[in-house]
Amino acid sequence: MAPEPHRLERARRPLPRSPFVVLGVAALFLFASCGTGSDESTSTITSTSTPSSESSSSESSTSTGLDTDLFFDGALAEEPTTEDCTLSDGTETTCYSITVAGYPSDHEVGPFCPETITDDADAGGIWLDGENVYDLDGQFIEDLAETYGDSTWKMYDEDGNVLVTETQEEFEAAARPDVDPDLQNHCVEGKLEWLENGEPIQTTVLIPTTPVAAAEPSSTQAILGVTLDGVRIDASAPVDAILSAYTIAAFDDCGGHFNPFEGYHLHGAVGCSEVDEVADGDTAQFGYALDGYPVHSPYAEGEAPDDLDECNGHTTEADGYHYHANSAAENLVIACLVGQTVQSDDAGGGPPPNG
Ligand SMILES: [Zn+2]
Numbered sequence: 001m002a003p004e005p006h007r008l009e010r011a012r013r014p015l016p017r018s019p020f021v022v023l024g025v026a027a028l029f030l031f032a033s034c035g036t037g038s039d040e041s042t043s044t045i046t047s048t049s050t051p052s053s054e055s056s057s058s059e060s061s062t063s064t065g066l067d068t069d070l071f072f073d074g075a076l077a078e079e080p081t082t083e084d085c086t087l088s089d090g091t092e093t094t095c096y097s098i099t100v101a102g103y104p105s106d107h108e109v110g111p112f113c114p115e116t117i118t119d120d121a122d123a124g125g126i127w128l129d130g131e132n133v134y135d136l137d138g139q140f141i142e143d144l145a146e147t148y149g150d151s152t153w154k155m156y157d158e159d160g161n162v163l164v165t166e167t168q169e170e171f172e173a174a175a176r177p178d179v180d181p182d183l184q185n186h187c188v189e190g191k192l193e194w195l196e197n198g199e200p201i202q203t204t205v206l207i208p209t210t211p212v213a214a215a216e217p218s219s220t221q222a223i224l225g226v227t228l229d230g231v232r233i234d235a236s237a238p239v240d241a242i243l244s245a246y247t248i249a250a251f252d253d254c255g256g257h258f259n260p261f262e263g264y265h266l267h268g269a270v271g272c273s274e275v276d277e278v279a280d281g282d283t284a285q286f287g288y289a290l291d292g293y294p295v296h297s298p299y300a301e302g303e304a305p306d307d308l309d310e311c312n313g314h315t316t317e318a319d320g321y322h323y324h325a326n327s328a329a330e331n332l333v334i335a336c337l338v339g340q341t342v343q344s345d346d347a348g349g350g351p352p353p354n355g
């Protein structure tokens, strides 16, 4: 199994560079493990505190939808446009077409994997496995067998050099569901120059200009949203598959990494791409969810207010309805979406194809 089957991570791209890539990915995904997140969509709805019911008490709610001006310079590959769109329950409305550049506009990506088992945390990024978030330093690599209770782990050579994917071929072979056995015990990292054409992969999403509440929250989206610096926020990384192949699909210190198909994308919110302005008692916005509501950084542990709903959202006077990202450790940036997303799955908003 592979670091990044990413079966659930398809999105329409404005200019697909090669149909073979898309077809190849689809074929590979047939063998990929089940995506994460979908089991949550069956959760029963006991909360009635949807944004609409909450905001109805406040005429001054600022939940007016996405503000395209909040995106950083260079975050969008094209000027946002509006077009007709159909939401998941059939509602006909207007959506922004947002094309993110696919590379953070405000910082370089990486580092991902440390080079030696004596490297400190500055030399690597982070790893998150659904329970914990770790600094990806040399010690973490050295301790893998102990951390995961399996002596097969040994991701370094006799000189203490960490085994890292070193070529585009290795990167792609490690990102397949059937990881090349030679790439077991490798720290997997990609580079911009290993993407097709050596360029960031743009992603276009359709986001309702005004959020529309859904009958019940959903969590089957392949793309959960976009960051203000131009990166897609993806569903959970397939951590079980990654670990069962004795690989680590390293994230950088902003919680993102490359895969060959989607380019650079985010799995953990750790405070990057935040706006400057923060309301008292809240955290800063860093992105938008696919239903059009803002996404704010996680609260520090123990500081979350008790009004957060099952999707980790709440309505405040300053910011209207917005989500708070889960902690990066959880490997799921946004728990679920309370608003409707666009019906067509090639806009990134629909349920995954069967399987
Ligand atoms: Zn990923």
Ligand SMILES: [Zn+2]
Binding pocket: 282, 283, 296, 314, 316, 322, 323, 324
């Ligand atoms: Zn908040």
